[in-house]
Amino acid sequence: MRTALDGDREPMHRVGQLGFAARSSAYDEEADRAGVPLDRRLVATDGGEIVGRLSVWELGQWFGGRRVPMGGVGGVAVDPAYRGRGVASALIRRALGQMRERGEVLSTLFPMNHTLYRRHGWEVAGSYPEHKLGLRALTALPRPARPTSTRRVEERDLPALRDLHEEVSRDEPGNLWHGPDFAARRLLGGKPVDQDAYVAERDGGLVGLVIVERGEAADDRGFFTLTIRQLVAVDLDAELTLLRLLGAFHPVAEVAELIAPHSFALSMLVGERDLRPAGWGWCWMSRLVDAPGAIAARGYDDSVDVEVHLALTDDTAPWNSGAHVLRVKDGQATLEPGGRGEVTLGVGQLASLYTGWANPRRLSRVGLVAGATDADLRALDRAFAGRTPWMRDFF
């Protein structure tokens, strides 16, 4: 196993295609360079041939209003001829060690294969709320109260767009903080020319962004469909401006797919069945890479004051294992080795609680948390409770 080098780009693409593609597509140098930087990619080799690969984006996630440094794992693939021999597991172990050294205290990924990641300490920890939206509904939206203009995105907008993305994401539990590479390469889609990307402007400042991709229309509904890659708006006027821009695609396009939680303004603006859950049903999985570091990094409700004695298990990252005391007070928390080790749970279960996804009482009922008293369960619930964690970006 080693860090990827420039000459590995094409062989890595080949292994990726063996892992994920119905039909191999040609290697695209520009697209590859828009991906994870080489020094954050690992390859497994046999006699000089690349047989496995894994990448880790430099990212963060917002929890309790604070940015938690996160390694975003992706592109894990092993040549079919080499599967079942622990290649992926070895890559994962190495990546975890590197994330720990870099201070990426949390790791999150979109799983194709839950078993592999669960075995290595990741657990389902948040949603990717895909919806189908009937574009006709947007044609009846009210005009924004303040005049807000739109124009096509330009390269020079990137710093302001990063700030905009951060402003709307920081209060949304689980939302991504774009690391420098991810923002530059992904926020504008890597290849902005292929996309419709528009900003909303007011008083000389950016107040919204929408990035749209066109796809084949199914069922004779319109000439094409829209996939909304980003929809961020600082307020209702900005959101209405962008939604009206999308509505203007109707009836050439009739249906759009977008990522938005039910709690968003959009669901309060459109009618029944205009906005419906859809898609692949993706969720994301997380694990704490450095459990004390992750616990210290997120924010907590100021009013919570609890102490729980945990017995944490982590076979893949043994530095997290053992008795720890969790203390939350004054909006901060610590996880210190020691204590009575009363509540037994795996690092994945702790990650699921940490993001606010899992309910400790349910985990206890199904045996995934053991030894907890009623008071422990209430304490864990209060420590991590919040709105459902979700992500608007995919990686």
Ligand SMILES: CC(C)(COP(=O)(O)OP(=O)(O)OC[C@H]1O[C@@H](n2cnc3c(N)ncnc32)[C@H](O)[C@@H]1OP(=O)(O)O)[C@@H](O)C(=O)NCCC(=O)NCCS
């Ligand atoms: C998933 C994949 C990366 C696994 O690679 P691998 O080197 O065979 O994995 P390992 O040998 O380290 O497997 C470790 C454990 O993961 C689990 N696992 C691995 N592949 C699995 C699969 N396809 N289905 C269910 N469980 C699987 C098993 O529990 C396995 O342990 P075991 O062999 O003791 O039963 C490989 O099958 C692959 O490239 N698949 C296509 C792409 C993909 O799905 N990538 C991951 C999703 S992002």
